[in-house]
Amino acid sequence: xxxxxxxxxxxxxPISAGDVARGIRRMAFPSVAGDEVWWEEDRPEEGGRTTLxxxxxxxxxxxxxxxxxxxxxxxxxxxxxxxxxxxxxxDKALVRMGVAFASxxxxxxxxxxxxxxxxxxxxxxxxxxxxxRYADPALSADGKSLVCVCEEHPVGGGAPRRSIVTVxxxxxxxxxPTSIVELTSGSDFYASPTPSPDGxxxxxxxxxxxxxxxxxxxxxxGTLTGGTLSDEYTIKGGVDExxxxxxxxxxGTLYVASDWPGFWNLYQAGLTGQPIALYPAEEEFHAPxxxxxxxxFQVLDSGRVVALHGExxxxxxxxxxxxxxxxxxxxxxxTWSQLHSDGRxxxxxxxxxxxxxxxxRIDPEASTVEVLHRxxxxxxxxxxxxxxxxxxxxxxxxxxxxxxxxxxxxxxxDSDGPAPFVVWAHGGPVSHSTSEFDLVKAxxxxxxxxxxxxxxxxxxGYGRSYRKRLHKQWGVVDVEDxxxxxxxxxxxxxxxxxxxxxxxxxxxxFTALLALAGDTFACGVSLFGVTDLLGFAEGTHDxxxxxxxxxxxxxxxxxxxxxxxxxxxxxxxxxxPVLLLQGLEDKVVTPDQxxxxxxxxxxxxxxxxxxxxxxxxxxxxxxxxxxxxxxxELGFYAAVFGFEADVPALELTTSxxxxxxxxxxxxxxxxxxxxGADAPAADGSPGTTQAPADREATAEPAEPDSAGSPQPxxxxxxx
Numbered sequence: 090x091x092x093x094x095x096x097x098x099x100x101x102x103p104i105s106a107g108d109v110a111r112g113i114r115r116m117a118f119p120s121v122a123g124d125e126v127w128w129e130e131d132r133p134e135e136g137g138r139t140t141l142x143x144x145x146x147x148x149x150x151x152x153x154x155x156x157x158x159x160x161x162x163x164x165x166x167x168x169x170x171x172x173x174x175x176x177x178x179x180d181k182a183l184v185r186m187g188v189a190f191a192s193x194x195x196x197x198x199x200x201x202x203x204x205x206x207x208x209x210x211x212x213x214x215x216x217x218x219x220x221x222r223y224a225d226p227a228l229s230a231d232g233k234s235l236v237c238v239c240e241e242h243p244v245g246g247g248a249p250r251r252s253i254v255t256v257x258x259x260x261x262x263x264x265x266p267t268s269i270v271e272l273t274s275g276s277d278f279y280a281s282p283t284p285s286p287d288g289x290x291x292x293x294x295x296x297x298x299x300x301x302x303x304x305x306x307x308x309x310x311g312t313l314t315g316g317t318l319s320d321e322y323t324i325k326g327g328v329d330e331x332x333x334x335x336x337x338x339x340x341g342t343l344y345v346a347s348d349w350p351g352f353w354n355l356y357q358a359g360l361t362g363q364p365i366a367l368y369p370a371e372e373e374f375h376a377p378x379x380x381x382x383x384x385x386f387q388v389l390d391s392g393r394v395v396a397l398h399g400e401x402x403x404x405x406x407x408x409x410x411x412x413x414x415x416x417x418x419x420x421x422x423x424t425w426s427q428l429h430s431d432g433r434x435x436x437x438x439x440x441x442x443x444x445x446x447x448x449x450r451i452d453p454e455a456s457t458v459e460v461l462h463r464x465x466x467x468x469x470x471x472x473x474x475x476x477x478x479x480x481x482x483x484x485x486x487x488x489x490x491x492x493x494x495x496x497x498x499x500x501x502x503d504s505d506g507p508a509p510f511v512v513w514a515h516g517g518p519v520s521h522s523t524s525e526f527d528l529v530k531a532x533x534x535x536x537x538x539x540x541x542x543x544x545x546x547x548x549x550g551y552g553r554s555y556r557k558r559l560h561k562q563w564g565v566v567d568v569e570d571x572x573x574x575x576x577x578x579x580x581x582x583x584x585x586x587x588x589x590x591x592x593x594x595x596x597x598x599f600t601a602l603l604a605l606a607g608d609t610f611a612c613g614v615s616l617f618g619v620t621d622l623l624g625f626a627e628g629t630h631d632x633x634x635x636x637x638x639x640x641x642x643x644x645x646x647x648x649x650x651x652x653x654x655x656x657x658x659x660x661x662x663x664x665x666p667v668l669l670l671q672g673l674e675d676k677v678v679t680p681d682q683x684x685x686x687x688x689x690x691x692x693x694x695x696x697x698x699x700x701x702x703x704x705x706x707x708x709x710x711x712x713x714x715x716x717x718x719x720x721x722e723l724g725f726y727a728a729v730f731g732f733e734a735d736v737p738a739l740e741l742t743t744s745x746x747x748x749x750x751x752x753x754x755x756x757x758x759x760x761x762x763x764x765g766a767d768a769p770a771a772d773g774s775p776g777t778t779q780a781p782a783d784r785e786a787t788a789e790p791a792e793p794d795s796a797g798s799p800q801p802x803x804x805x806x807x808x
Contacts, residue, residue: 175187187202286340530542672707
């Protein structure tokens with residue numbers, strides 16, 4: 090312990106903002122075939138591009154795509170699984186695996202053959218830039234084509250059209266668009282196209298506005314004949330049941346996750362007859378379906394099922410349909426996501442509060458876990474990592490509020506008295522935070538600032554009834570729950586009542602700004618948060634354009650509720666400092682939202698800072714952007730709470746911005762190239778700052794992910 094006194098916030102920490110931004114190469118959507126594994130991996134230090142990685146049977150890891158190639162689909166803007174290993178036969182009829190992927194730059198599908206560094210296109214150039222998008226690919230039964238979700242953006246704008254299509258792996262589709270065959274269309278959204286093993290049927294999930302995929306979906310099956318789909322019908326699901334991730338057990342049987350009993354449980358469904366529950370339990374057997382291709386269970390060749398399940402955090406077990414036993418897999422990793430299997434083993438991304446995300450392989454027979462690749466080679470010493478304490482607190486009217494408390498932690502400091510605390514509202518609102526390793530939290534807790542990560546009412550991971558607490562109550566229940574957590578920390582003597590902050594990305598930014606209209610918090614931070622609900626409903630992307638029907642109320646009819654709940658209309662109730670962080674390429678929450686909020690605060694003379702980020706979208710991708718934004722946030726707390734940080738205090742202004750809504754004024758530092766700019770970061774951490782004309786962006790000193798999840802649970806998911 091240090092003999093010198095260190096005020097909270099000023100604790101000496103070796104974890105820098107640059108460490109946070111560049112320290113983790115976040116992995117996603119692993120795939121396995123035999124002893125080979127592929128996955129998508131972020132490169133924040135390369136402007137936020139995402140590459141394809143490969144691990145062979147000897148353990149050799151290879152980056153398959155040279156810069157500037159970047160992998161990433163923008164279907165639904167949030168995207169999802171963007172690649173799939175595919176078998177390729179050489180002249181000796183030996184199977185060699187290639188990989189098909191969606192390009193983050195032009196959204197076309199490409200094929201990268203084994204040993205090649207030059208991908209070849211599988212789909213045509215669109216008439217509209219990035220106007221043909223593909224996601225969630227599956228291999229056809231004969232191995233000659235991909236079956237995937239297609240999103241087409243029309244010339245002249247308007248709502249995109251979605252369908253399920255087949256794309257030949259021969260490459261004909263790049264020059265002969267008619268060879269890309271549409272199997273089904275007519276619904277607003279599609280997911281999980283899954284051909285049966287004999288190639289006679291196709292299962293898929295669909296839903297329509299105004300529902301979101303966690304509200305109500307349908308599991309559909311049709312007959313495949315000669316490359317066409319016919320005789321489609323619904324097996325399970327509806328307007329009040331969320332059905333996700335169909336998987337074939339055999340040519341006539343599917344397993345699927347459905348929340349019909351109140352939690353996403355596993356069901357068996359035949360081509361006819363009533364689906365039956367496999368393992369009824371009051372816990373989730375699937376992550377929220379915010380991103381396409383995110384699956385939480387896999388059927389093995391033996392008939393058994395590897396499934397992730399739990400409350401909040403998901404961990405693996407193996408289900409045996411013959412004995413009805415669910416046997417846990419032995420592991421110290423607490424947070425699992427994104428399962429994939431080749432029928433014999435399974436791979437996933439897993440983490441814990443002290444273990445950075447890693448690529449792991451499960452041996453279902455031995456019930457063991459092998460770490461294949463780590464996202465961070467030199468993590469901080471464990472003494473600098475705050476171990477979260479899970480609690481269920483009591484909110485307004487006695488409702489439960491789930492929260493993870495991360496107390497200030499530093500082995501070189503002996504602290505006394507209550508600490509400053511930041512209440513985190515995740516970027517759902519239909520998502521949740523987990524106990525995953527998070528360097529952003531460690532950046533603050535190792536300096537003496539506590540973090541309370543709130544899974545407010547509406548969060549996933551705790552059943553449908555908990556999610557429905559937010560129906561028509563967004564901006565009410567979430568705000569009350571965050572304030573209740575802050576008050577409980579004060580009442581328990583853990584938090585300083587004069588030094589409470591609230592922060593959140595996206596939907597969490599909306600919650601944070603509304604929470605500042607009360608008398609609980611001394612300041613707040615909004616990362617690309619919604620400020621004007623009517624403007625959001627009018628200007629956001631198609632996937633979430635009707636999200637507010639459920640959260641606030643349908644339009645027309647609920648205009649007044651939208652106005653009352655909009656932070657931009659509540660600036661008259663905000664008298665504490667505010668930090669606004671916004672990407673200028675954001676298509677989900679457009680830049681004018683942050684500008685309008687800054688203008689309202691400035692016109693009232695409220696201290697604030699608006700930092701804009703060139704080339705960044707919804708969730709900052711570039712390392713420089715993440716570094717600057719994290720330093721700005723710490724500098725903001727230092728300025729408000731009155732401690733000396735290892736970055737200069739952030740300069741605040743009381744004047745409105747002079748620039749037009751959403752306009753930049755020239756980067757103070759090199760900007761991201763924008764690749765992957767709209768992929769939500771997993772920890773909600775941001776990117777390269779752009780200063781308003783009337784002031785400096787941040788004081789000069791010296792991230793991967795959160796969606797707030799986009800979160801495994803952010804992803805994200807999420808406005």
